[in-house]
Amino acid sequence: MTNLIKDIEQVLVIGATGKTGSRVCKRLSKLLSPEKVKPASLHSDICFDWQNSDTWHTALNGVSHVYLTYFPDLALPIATEHIRAFCKLALQQEVQHVTLLSGRGEPAAQECEDILIHSGLNWTVVRASWFSQNFSDGLFKSFIESGQIRLPVNQVKEPFVDIDDIAEVVVQSMVDIKHRNTLYEVTGPELLTFADIASQFTKVLGKPVYFQSITPDEFESGMSAAHVPKEVTDLLLFLFTEVLDGRNEYITDGIEQALGRKAKSFSAFIESNRACF
Template sequence: MTTLVLGGTGKTGRRVIDRLTALGRPVRSGSRSSTPAFDWADLDGWPAALQGAESVYVTYYPDLAVPGSGQDIRALTELAAESGVRRMVLLSGRGEPEAQACERIVQESGLEWTVVRCAWFMQNFSEGYLLDAIQAGVIALPAGEVAEPFVDADDIADVAVAALTEDGHAGRVYELTGPRLLTFADAAADLSAALGRTVEYAPVKPEEFAAGAAEAGVPQDEIEMLKALFAEVLDGRNAYVADGVREALGRPARDFTAFARDWAQGMRGPRIR
């Protein structure tokens, strides 16, 4: 009955692990630092990670949108089926053709599958390099004035755990968003109100974004991936709200204002005021 969580140290993976553990479900983290280790670049290590797993939550690093992701997803699903895995939940990307190609691979795998399709996490603001930008008071991104229905990573984890542990989710594609569209300027305004200090959004050119990200210590390969995603996905194609959270859980998705308020209230010490 063990569930393997790939990307177990990531934004959604660690939340999935926490929920499965709270339910008393045997769970195994799949990451480069776990034992046995799981590394997308080391196929030889995959069998040990999959051994004895009945279900798998799949997050792909660095992103399903990158070239070569389909080959890895196909190899993983084939090995999972051979290893006795019965159920697979794939975290996919909205508006990404490569991600949808990976979805089809999972759907044709013979496993009980569920696709959880998302885009920009609310926690991208509170976890990761954007936190430094918020501390500095300026979020500089090449996103223009495009609106995005930011989704809470906790909602994603709740849907993933339901699909991993309950019947009735097999064969479903859940498209998860928050309940409303916000521009990045709108998000900055909500963060400002919650934190009690000004946070501005500054639209920049991709080259300016890359230089700032490099200065903040973001690895170059991740910078190039982010630039590509900004150029491809933040063109308005995802500027609509979906109802996947309600479809999966019977409750509404969490709003960005509530996320910003709760995050601000949970901060400790003088780090952000």
């Protein structure tokens, strides 16, 4: 193992207020120092806007490493153009390493991975399954509070992954050379349907949580009533109806490859996040 902490000048964390970015910032600040972590997002002191490339230049100033997340999702058609331009700029500004958060089963996301891999930059790709924390500090939290998960899916299975595992992989990719130029496909340790998810919440929390399969139209109406922006609803419908079609119904050992331990289970996630529910 070769430790690279001494080579880190400053780490730019794009999406620092997001689910993974906030956790990466916290871990890096503790491991390095707060001064070596540069949080950037639409809502940070350092603004980073994917729709305004002028903000990219400011964010990259003095940076040696980057944690790259794309909002709202790499599945968007414009993402490839943005990732290509960002990688070119990062190379010009002599960034040493970029770790990209990607998604499983999304052709556009895999195209973005290829752009980074062939950019001339040192890289790590973390290709993740659906986040367990979508149920604790994401859009699905209200489902658990109401006791009913209502989504346009049937019996498809997904190996939900704990974001804390993802954040740990990202941090290690910055400080250990063995993770350079490596793709980790990370999942949880078990395949679960959304009905299984409801059952696990019922068991661990001791309160009934049910799953109901609904139509895309019913889902869209519910999101509209909850004042969820249409572009977010459209993206979710794409993920539910196309990506969650069974193509990702397998488990990987990416967490174990990167960290030398097993991935956290969904029931362990619920237990450790009881206060959220």
